[in-house]
Amino acid sequence: MDYHHNGFVYKQTDALKNSIGHDKKLPDNLFKYYSLSKKSVDAIINGELYASHPFDLNDVFDCSHNLWYANKPIKFENYEWFYDKVLDKEEVIKVFEQDSRQGHRKFIVEFWTLLSDKFGIISMSGQESDLLMWPHYSGEYGFQVKFSARKLEKDITEGRNAVLTPVNYVDKLEMIDVSERDSFIVPFIYSTNIKYKNWSYENEWRFLVEGKGMGIPYSKVGFETILEDHKGNDGARLIKYEVDLQEEITLGKHFFNPRRFVYNKMEDENGVKTIQVKVRECDESANLIGLLDHISFHEKLRGNVFLTGHYLVFEDVITPYIERGKEKVSLTKIGEGEYSLIYGLR
Incomplete structure (x- = not known):
């Protein structure tokens, strides 16, 4: 079931390249701003872009699981499927009954977390010389790399399940109802794509990239978890591209x-x-x-x-x-x- 919001369409599909519909024109060039660090220099030398987990992002509302809610009861069958390998039937029933009284927040957060281990976000900008981008992302001591948008899109998306899309800047961050959905892919894609319009100066275009065991940096989140970081597969969030694409x-x-x-x-x-x-x-x-x-x-x-x-x-x-x-x-x-x-x- 597609979801329409602010001129964008979020679609249920296995191929990310077909998952977000919009009428925005891809700019000729995209830019990546960096502060100076070993990680940023290694990324440039090796031709790598970091596919961030939502916890890595500088906007706490960006990609948040708080954008999900259940307007109606979530089916017990969903709990059975989700907790099948970690809980027995009686434990699942207990979790379901308790969670149903709390708006299904445990299920929503844990399902969102599961998906967040499988996806990463690469933030790019269509702004070449914005007054705010330089101080915010390089502190004036770093650097900026210019790419051909078409060439970079082709390089990143060929052979990967990935999509390049503009951010959907909105007046209000409206929550999406997950209660009647058999799959939560559409809510997840939606949550990775909307931001407050206050951020529109960035003219952000972002790659959403699917991977396996990309890792979850729990330790970056304040007062929400005591879990240790899930490291994931080594280098899973480093997305390679041809160095010659640096223009x-x-x-x-x-x-x-x-x-x-x-x-x-x-x-x-x-x-x-x-x-x-x-x-x-x-x-x-x-x-x-x-x-x-x-x-x-x-x-x-x-x-x-x-x-x-x-x-x-x-x-x-x-x-x-x-x-x-x-x-x-x-x-x-x-x-x-x-x-x-x-x-x-x-």
């Missing part, structure tokens, strides 16, 4: 700062600026070298490096203003942990 890398406004680098600035008569930088001995040294080496070793990236920042706008305005933009640079490795950056490129 551009933009470094944050404060990526090159004197806590990280020693640098020497030069400028020629044509206004072309060269800065030679050397990574300092610091906690971030290995990550900085790993990322910059990756960029300098790949011809496509080496010619498509940018620095973001704020830029003055004077043309055709009475009062000048500033906005976020980016400037192309050339990055060359000149020694171990040493690099040359050339600005003023056209």
Whole structure:
């Protein structure tokens, strides 16, 4: 039974690519924002995107099991099927009777949890230079990777049960009734796809990817469980893609700062600026070298490096203003942990 909400249609199907209907146009490019860390640098070097569990997400309402409710009694047969391998018949009856008086919350939460071990979410953005995305997701010290949306979609979804879809931004997070459904796939897909419209500045497109034993990070949830993390299969949430799909890398406004680098600035008569930088001995040294080496070793990236920042706008305005933009640079490795950056490129 399909579920319609805010112009989206959530469908009962085994193939995720057919599970969400909408009329949104896929942007030409998608962007991934990163803070600088060993995990983010390894992800770029290895061509991996992390498929998050709902507990990993920064919005506690995102993908929440609290979006599920039972308007009518859930059938006892569902309890029998779900608890078949862990409880005997008398225990199932007891759980059913107690849970029926409490809105079936135990069954709903535990069924949602079971499904959450089988799916992961990869968040991407259609926003290239949003004023909030950089400080929120890179702290201005990280970086952003640009992809062709079509090429990345093809790479991620071919050979996998996965779908790329826009987030459904809504005024209210309406709950979905699970009581009359034989399968909870539609409620789960719905809950992974809606967010408050306050988040719409992100212009988020996300991959929903199915896997086996992807893991559940129980320890990230406050006061809801005392369970230890379910580790899942090693690397199950790391989704591989071709490294050559990385089209551009933009470094944050404060990526090159004197806590990280020693640098020497030069400028020629044509206004072309060269800065030679050397990574300092610091906690971030290995990550900085790993990322910059990756960029300098790949011809496509080496010619498509940018620095973001704020830029003055004077043309055709009475009062000048500033906005976020980016400037192309050339990055060359000149020694171990040493690099040359050339600005003023056209």
